[in-house]
Amino acid sequence: MDNIDLIEGSLDSIKKIKVKDLKERIKKEKLFHFESKIKKKDLIAKLIEHRKEYEDSSDEEMDEIKEQIIEITDNIQEMNLDDPDKDKNYVLFKNNILYEVCSILKDLVEECRIVFNNEGFEIKMIDKSLVCLLDIMIKDCYERSNILDNNKVVVINISELMNILDCKETDQQIKVIFEEDNMLIHFCRYIKNCDKFKLNLLNENLIDEVQDFQMEFEQSFVINSKEFSKICGKLKKFDDKIQISYELLNENNVKFKSKNELIELNSNFENNQLVSINITENLDVFLLLKYIRIFCKSDKFSKNLIVKLIDRDHPVEMEYQIDSKSYVKFVISPQNCEDEF
Known part of the structure; x- marks a missing residue:
């Protein structure tokens, strides 16, 4: 199978290549980046996307396209794979920032109001003892987002959320899907391999919105x-x-x-x-x-x-x-x- 051209060869022939050999070929030819644990079907999907880039370009452009593709981080869900949540309000985190923020909040508040949008999320809260104000703004934290409204406001119990987030494994991503009365939390490896949890949302009127804090510190x-x-x-x-x-x-x-x-x-x-x-x-x-x-x-x-x-x-x-x-x-x-x- 070594003589098969991964760019222009038959896809049927490529699919017969063992996944280990296919990974070695892609690495050797420096076609694109992929995670070590990627499944064969996802690897093929990325290869198809790479071939499409090649077909749409002139020979002169190919070297530049190769450079771009080599730098691409593994983003399988943006390939031509079916995302079952594409019509829902959701965010897919690219890092562990939600867990890290909540691990601080749990010692200060019992319930928390979080505002999600397609740029990130924001928290403005007064602690339960009325001693301190929390003002947290997190941007550029998603791999992908699909907030259908401008802002999605949720009020949650922090301890319950932390109990769920503590179940996340190191190599899993956090995906949050917003429903009317619930927040679905999925810990994903690729698209369909997920641990799924449901967190009941609290009444939005339970916590008043905290206005911007204005004070000039000299x-x-x-x-x-x-x-x-x-x-x-x-x-x-x-x-x-x-x-x-x-x-x-x-x-x-x-x-x-x-x-x-x-x-x-x-x-x-x-x-x-x-x-x-x-x-x-x-x-x-x-x-x-x-x-x-x-x-x-x-x-x-x-x-x-x-x-x-x-x-x-x-x-x-x-x-x-x-x-x-x-x-x-x-x-x-x-x-x-x-x-x-």
């Missing part, structure tokens, strides 16, 4: 997110609050303090701790470490954490920028602390 500093997580991990051993302070006389230092423990960071680019400081007055604010520790789970999203402040009587904003369009923000109320540390 002071800020940027710190390595992993380093900040380490600091908070140490401080939690000594108290339930963290004191963040800054003195103009010591302009290169932001201090993080709890009872019996003092950690001081210097604005030193070599140690990758404090990245930058934009503070023009003395600051002193107390925050609950319980919440800060939950926020620190977001350090996987961004190398740096942006902390924005006004004074000790106003909220503090912590932002993890995932990219130019996506972010995870927390706005937390300060804690009055009359006792001196």
